[in-house]
Amino acid sequence: MVVGSISEDEVDRLFRALADATRRDIVARVLVAEYSVSGLAELYDMSFAAVQKHVAVLERASLVTKEKRGREQIVRGEMDGVQNARRLLDDYERIWRRRVDRITDILAEDAEDEH
Amino acid sequence: MVVGSISEDEVDRLFRALADATRRDIVARVLVAEYSVSGLAELYDMSFAAVQKHVAVLERASLVTKEKRGREQIVRGEMDGVQNARRLLDDYERIWRRRVDRITDILAEDAEDEH
């Protein structure tokens, strides 16, 4: 594993947080620009409290951070969280490639056995 | 978006499927070698039915495929599914980099305004 510092629970939270279209949209938006929680809430056809919960889920997954500014709470995208998730999937791809290489090797040995 | 052919529901299923440690372990294993469902069930401290459900979740997320062989059902890792997930995260990184580039441009313009 490349990302050894991240616990299974954290990975659970990470992927769980990404498994909702509204939350993915929030992440995409706050990676581009800053939004207050209420600013985000205006964008979706649901209550403020619902959006607030989504932001909380993303925050627990380290995909966004909140910073108090006056009476507003500014939400920013946390690229590290996204990269962690991406690296985990890279690990799977690496595992798979190793397998493919191994099979290729075996086939090569078999070919040598032929003669 | 790079992966335009994949629906929001499919993305939901994809990340949802990856948001469980047992399921991630199953994916990692079946990417390396073939397992029957009962072969997988032996590995975990839970009922056969529970493992069967996990496999079903992974199958619906296109992360594994099942193939009947005799009385067994062989589970194989589906690398395309993993790559789809990874590409989605690449999109976020791309969004973020565009933003960083844009900010860098603005800063450069400001620097020119200085003199």
Added chain:
DNA sequence: GTAACGTACAACCACATGGTTGTAGGAAGC
């Protein structure tokens, strides 16, 4: 000071999820 705004949080509801046990059916072994 007071009204309006932005946020936090609790309580509640419907529904999905992760687990269990039990039942049933097809394939392999004897």
Added chain:
DNA sequence: GCTTCCTACAACCATGTGGTTGTACGTTAC
């Protein structure tokens, strides 16, 4: 044939999730 193995699926239960409304509190504006 009969038994055993592997699988599928239904029913059930506890818990979590995504949504709602209502209440409370700090901050800004007037």
